[in-house]
Amino acid sequence: MIKSIRRILRMHRIFIAQDLKKLMEYKVDFLTGMFGFIIYQTINLIFLWVIFSNIPALKGWTYEQIIFIYGFSLLPKGIDHLFFDHLWNVGYWYIAKGEFDKYLTRPINPLFTVIVERFQVDALGEMVVGIALIASTIGKVSLQWSVLNVILFILILPFATLIYTGIKIITTSVAFWTKRSGQITHVCYLVNDFAKYPTTIYNDVIRNVITYIIPFAFTAFYPASYFITGENPLFNLGGTVIAAVVLMAVGVLLWNKGVSVYESAGS
Amino acid sequence: MRRFFKTYLPFSRAGMQMMLAYRSDFFFHLIGEMLVCIVMYFVWLAVFESSDTQTFMGFSMTDMTVYLFISFVTSYLTYSEGATALGEEIRDGSIVMRMIKPVKFDMTFLFQELGGRVIEVVIALVPMCAAVEIYKYCVTGSVMFDPLYFLLFIISTAIAYLVSFYFNVCYGFTAFFLKNLWGANVLKDAVISFLSGAKIPLAFMPPMLQSVLMLLPFASLSYTPVMIYMGMYDALEILWSVLLQLFWLFALWALSKLIWRLAVKRLCVQGG
Numbered sequence: 001m002i003k004s005i006r007r008i009l010r011m012h013r014i015f016i017a018q019d020l021k022k023l024m025e026y027k028v029d030f031l032t033g034m035f036g037f038i039i040y041q042t043i044n045l046i047f048l049w050v051i052f053s054n055i056p057a058l059k060g061w062t063y064e065q066i067i068f069i070y071g072f073s074l075l076p077k078g079i080d081h082l083f084f085d086h087l088w089n090v091g092y093w094y095i096a097k098g099e100f101d102k103y104l105t106r107p108i109n110p111l112f113t114v115i116v117e118r119f120q121v122d123a124l125g126e127m128v129v130g131i132a133l134i135a136s137t138i139g140k141v142s143l144q145w146s147v148l149n150v151i152l153f154i155l156i157l158p159f160a161t162l163i164y165t166g167i168k169i170i171t172t173s174v175a176f177w178t179k180r181s182g183q184i185t186h187v188c189y190l191v192n193d194f195a196k197y198p199t200t201i202y203n204d205v206i207r208n209v210i211t212y213i214i215p216f217a218f219t220a221f222y223p224a225s226y227f228i229t230g231e232n233p234l235f236n237l238g239g240t241v242i243a244a245v246v247l248m249a250v251g252v253l254l255w256n257k258g259v260s261v262y263e264s265a266g267s
Numbered sequence: 268m269r270r271f272f273k274t275y276l277p278f279s280r281a282g283m284q285m286m287l288a289y290r291s292d293f294f295f296h297l298i299g300e301m302l303v304c305i306v307m308y309f310v311w312l313a314v315f316e317s318s319d320t321q322t323f324m325g326f327s328m329t330d331m332t333v334y335l336f337i338s339f340v341t342s343y344l345t346y347s348e349g350a351t352a353l354g355e356e357i358r359d360g361s362i363v364m365r366m367i368k369p370v371k372f373d374m375t376f377l378f379q380e381l382g383g384r385v386i387e388v389v390i391a392l393v394p395m396c397a398a399v400e401i402y403k404y405c406v407t408g409s410v411m412f413d414p415l416y417f418l419l420f421i422i423s424t425a426i427a428y429l430v431s432f433y434f435n436v437c438y439g440f441t442a443f444f445l446k447n448l449w450g451a452n453v454l455k456d457a458v459i460s461f462l463s464g465a466k467i468p469l470a471f472m473p474p475m476l477q478s479v480l481m482l483l484p485f486a487s488l489s490y491t492p493v494m495i496y497m498g499m500y501d502a503l504e505i506l507w508s509v510l511l512q513l514f515w516l517f518a519l520w521a522l523s524k525l526i527w528r529l530a531v532k533r534l535c536v537q538g539g
Contacts, residue, residue, distance in 0.1 A: 033450025040457035047467050055317045122450050183295030190299040193306045201313035
């Protein structure tokens with residue numbers, strides 16, 4: 001068990017090193033990508049700033065609190081983008097074109113190989129903005145950076161990330177039956193846009209969808225609101241853990257089932 | 268003229284067929300974009316509920332809703348990406364296939380994209396405008412639909428599409444230098460959504476910034492048609508902003524031709 005984990009980690013390092021070499025080859029690429037995501041987020045912030053220059057609070061949430069939630073939302077998104085970006089290609093092209101064959105011929109788990117094949121450094125743009133935003137609210141939102149909260153903060157991030165990853169694995173796996181599912185992944189993924197704002201601004205239908213069906217609210221608003229208010233740790237943090245575990249379990253099951261029915265493309 | 272259409276209409280047919288072949292892509296993409304629009308709707312709703320006044324910088328919630336959805340559908344229809352592949356084609360040399368044929372490179376892209384656009388107008392624009400008009404009727408209790416303004420809106424949207432198309436041709440060449448297409452596209456889309464007023468109405472910007480942005484080509488992409496649709500402009504303003512749109516159309520067209528000639532002169536395709 002430990003031996004195989006060590007083997008996997010070693011391979012992951014080798015794959016990342018390969019990607020970093022590619023990066024050094026195409027420096028402009030890397031800078032454009034990262035810069036692109038930073039600008040994209042900056043424009044969203046200008047939007048928030050314009051809104052808050054006219055109202056004191058958004059349904060009871062102050063500017064700093066919204067910024068904290070927003071910054072928080074970028075971290076799991078960025079981490080998922082950094083490590084698990086390659087799943088997009090599977091749903092859009094690899095299965096449809098039969099290129100998925102190559103993963104089946106290797107002596108490593110296909111899901112693992114797909115994931116480690118790409119280390120998407122563009123994501124650093126999102127993560128830099130996210131960290132900067134959270135840092136900018138220190139002392140301004142009423143949360144206590146106690147040792148316990150810092151530990152909880154660090155512990156909850158991987159789970160929030162796995163919500164993204166789980167949803168991507170589930171929707172990508174659909175392609176094993178339909179040949180192509182990148183569009184479905186795209187639509188589900190865009191639902192994360194709702195998570196950047198307090199769920200209290202939405203109507204019941206949307207609130208229930210982003211809480212129980214495509215639970216992106218647990219990637220940002222719920223955990224972030226625990227850190228701001230200190231209320232309902234069981235729901236706000238526990239929900240994130242449960243959502244992540246359930247989605248990943250369903251995702252891996254569906255993926256494995258999908259791999260077993262995979263038929264390569266003809267010609 | 269007849270010869271012109273005879274040459275290029277088959278490209279439109281191909282574009283239409285491509286659209287129908289990948290219809291699920293189109294639908295899911297539309298739904299995805301709608302989701303983002305719905306998020307914005309709820310954010311604005313919360314803003315208006317949190318505000319002491321009924322209006323926000325001159326916009327009522329009804330105005331804001333109309334703005335959001337009409338601006339969404341105009342940005343969607345005027346979005347052009349057909350020519351983005353140009354830089355890529357120059358790099359890998361497949362551009363020669365365009366050069367050895369007796370057709371103009373920009374017209375082939377244009378007509379192919381227009382083919383798909385026809386379907387989008389029917390599926391996206393018509394229902395959206397109908398929905399917005401019904402919404403306005405429900406809120407205000409009276410019909411305020413003016414066919415003349417609607418016609419002007421359609422004309423302005425058509426020009427906006429052409430501006431967007433030639434902007435994209437010019438941008439396509441830069442893809443030759445900025446190879447990271449995905450990142451460069453995120454950058455471009457974000458900047459355009461901001462500068463064109465799709466993210467925040469230009470009317471909400473500080474006056475200085477606003478007057479600069481109004482002159483840039485980006486305002487021609489969606490802000491002008493939307494303002495015309497909403498009846499925010501008087502006759503003189505409409506005339507002025509449509510002329511500005513035409514100016515940018517001409518400028519970007521000329522620029523794209525210039526870059527094309529420079530690129531062709533320096534093009535060096537290595538053996539296949």
